[in-house]
Amino acid sequence: MKGRKVPPCHCLFKIESFSLLSKASLENYTSEEFEAGGYQWTLSIYPTGNKKKDGEDHISVYLNLVVSSSSSFPAGWEVNAIVNLFVYDFLREEYFSYEDAGTKRFHKLQTQWGIPKFIDLDxxxxxxxxxxxxxxxxxxxxxxxxxxxxKQECLSIIEEPPLLSYRWRFDNFSRASLEKYESALFFAGDYKWKLVVYPNGIYEGKGNSVSLFLTIDTPSIPPNTKIYVHCNLRVKDQIKGRHVETKFYRHFSSSDHTWGSRTLLPLAGLKDPAEGFLYGNSCIMEAEFKVLGLLKAL
Known part of the structure; x- marks a missing residue:
């Protein structure tokens, strides 16, 4: 048995005049009901041992699942629980229990579990x-x-997934007047996608950056499925080839269908002719990505 200072959190049962209880004619005493894990339980004490279970000369302690109404338990029910039974040591001020109590299964034919030889009487x-x-x-x-x-999910990894790519040439970029623009839908793998750009940024990128995102067309996603993607989004430097890009791993789903960078490219860099992001007032944005796997709800 192993001791600890913290008391058990569901039931404490004090017995005064234990010697009188052990001399009484009753074989065992059962506590009032208490709640744990959404169920009702009782504790049964055999002060001189459960002799039917070879518990003579010991104290036997049992935990009982209260099944007061069959309607409260569905057909074929079972309750699995980690159970620990304790005895208090007044001198050391510790609660002792068996370390190997483990997980117990309660069902229609087994509503009680306990330890016949919980502790030797002497x-x-x-x-x-x-x-x-x-x-x-x-x-x-x-x-x-x-x-x-x-929550139960199953991840299926795709062996050697192909590299998927899309290039979007955005003309007259410096004269873009809308808050956001969307590319045409494109097929990549078994799904439809598009790029979304905020020329003047969004959220923390607003007024200082170009924001770029990859988004999946949600009707193309199978029910209860998430698409696991490794993606590289970039704005191309058309002069020196020093592209600005962001990489990420992400699950795309019907409820979480867009991901990218709010601060991908500073507007100062975009507007600098020497940087090459605007060439002939055209900006080129690219997405390269792989669908690595599918996460499905079970």
Missing amino acids: LFEHPSNGFLIGDACVLGAEIFVIKPPS
């Missing part, structure tokens, strides 16, 4: 061990119900 009653002081003891329980995962 060991328990000896004053130097601190479990029974002033004829009082404290037992406890922690139950952590393991529920089905709220």
Whole structure:
């Protein structure tokens, strides 16, 4: 058994006059109901051991799942939980439990789990061990119900995905007057895409940068699917070949269909003729990307 200072978080059960309980005619005593993990439970104490389970000369402790109404449990139900049962050591001020309690399965034919030989009676009653002081003891329980995962997904990686690319030549760029412009839809892989540019920037790039994004046409995405993409967006330097670009890995989905850079190219650099981003007042933007895999909900 291993001790800790922190008490069990779901049930503490103190018994006073333990010697009288052990001499009483009842085989076991069951606590009032308590809640843990959305279920109701009780704790059963066998003060002289559960003799039917070879627990004689020990204290036996059991956890019971309360199934008061069949309507509250669906057909074929089961509850899986990590269970720990505790006894308090008054001298060391620690709660002791078995380290290997582990995960337990409760179902229609098995609504109880416990330890017939939870603690030896002679060991328990000896004053130097601190479990029974002033004829009082404290037992406890922690139950952590393991529920089905709220989210289940499967990632399928594509072997040797092809490099996909699109070039967008934007003429009369310096005279662009709208907040944003969209390229024509283009097919790449099994999906439709487009580039979106904000010539005067957006958000933190507004008024100081060119913002460029790749967006997927959401009707082309299969239901409950995310497209995992590695992308390189760039604005080309048409004189020196010193392009400005941003790279990213991203899931594209119906609810998250656009990604790029809000501050891809400073406007000062764009407007500098020596930099070559505007050549004949045309700007060339490119997207190179690979669809690396598909993430599907199960």
